[in-house]
């Protein structure tokens with residue numbers, strides 16, 4: 505893959521992060537030491553403009569770094585992704601002349617960590633509907649009441665971007681997007697993260713019990729339902745593409761591990777030669793490599809288009825969800841092939857490939873899931889289903 509133009513994550517740092525991943529997974533522990541080192545390296549400021557104290561990287565460069573980080577520690581990369589997504593949305597805003605998220609850029613530069621408190625149980629409308637109550641405070645701010653699921657970075661976020669439904673204001677209903685401050689309280693983190701994979705992300709349930717976002721932290725009030733607001737584009741573009749980068753990194757690592765393993769494993773059937781000499785194994789590795797190889801230029805091209813303000817019109821969302829689905833599904837396929845050629849050793853819970861097998865499953869649950877992505881792409885090509 506092309507090297508990032510600007511490298512934030514040194515090889516040494518990635519090796520240290522890699523060396524901790526198995527322990528975090530085994531202990532179901534948050535990646536605290538990784539996060540501290542990533543902060544020290546300036547990684548959480550990567551997408552913040554230099555004038556605010558950030559590193560001023562492009563989305564394309566950060567996506568490339570996320571591929572490298574995920575190849576070392578998928579759960580660390582996935583959780584950090586949530587912070588990168590918000591700083592990515594802020595960059596989308598600023599690049600398009602909207603300074604409504606400048607506060608976020610300044611706060612990220614000052615060391616604040618942004619969580620993504622969006623998902624709700626039973627809400628398959630995702631951004632376009634909400635089961636959380638957003639109650640106006642009569643000064644333009646809101647108190648949020650509801651339950652958010654899978655909040656990655658739950659032990660560490662200091663700001664949480666969230667949303668809820670305002671059903672009482674004169675112009676209601678509106679979906680309200682705002683940012684709450686951890687130090688102001690009004691929420692509870694439920695210690696319920698015990699999953700088969702992505703364990704270090706500690707994506708616990710968050711109960712919002714009146715968490716307050718003041719008027720200057722309310723970013724949008726949007727009509728429920730699909731819309732082409734810049735916030736929607738910002739979240740879709742940053743979220744789907746950085747997520748695709750994470751799963752591309754998992755596939756990359758699985759392929760590397762598979763190559764190492766088949767060179768090491770020997771076959772009695774083939775006079776002690778390595779499996780790397782077996783035509784069936786070679787075919788499978790080649791198949792995985794061909795699928796994996798297609799992702800890098802696509803990721804580069806689409807992230808580059810976001811950076812360069814390319815206008816794909818109604819095809820934008822189709823391109824974004826398509827990239828997410830291709831990357832997550834390819835990663836699953838590559839990990840599967842890597843496991844098949846590597847044999848039963850990968851079935852031990854201490855095996856890195858075994859861990860990747862568990863981690864990669866999470867890819868299918870993130871928005872846009874397969875059904876929603878196909879519906880988006882079909883609509884882009886065929887128009888909506890007629891009533």
Ligand SMILES: Cc1cc2nc3c(=O)[nH]c(=O)nc-3n(C[C@H](O)[C@H](O)[C@H](O)COP(=O)(O)OP(=O)(O)OC[C@H]3O[C@@H](n4cnc5c(N)ncnc54)[C@H](O)[C@@H]3O)c2cc1C
Pocket residue numbers: 582586619620621622623624625626627653654655656657701702705707866869870871
């Ligand atoms: C590793 C990982 C990290 C993630 N990190 C984040 C993050 O940081 N921020 C974020 O916003 N999202 C995050 N997500 C959320 C994710 O993107 C999806 O929203 C999530 O996977 C739920 O998918 P689902 O709707 O298929 O799950 P479902 O299984 O349908 O539902 C999720 C949970 O809600 C419960 N539930 C389902 N239906 C109802 C109902 N009607 N009423 C009450 N409860 C119900 C389920 O029991 C389950 O516990 C993360 C997901 C994963 C896998």
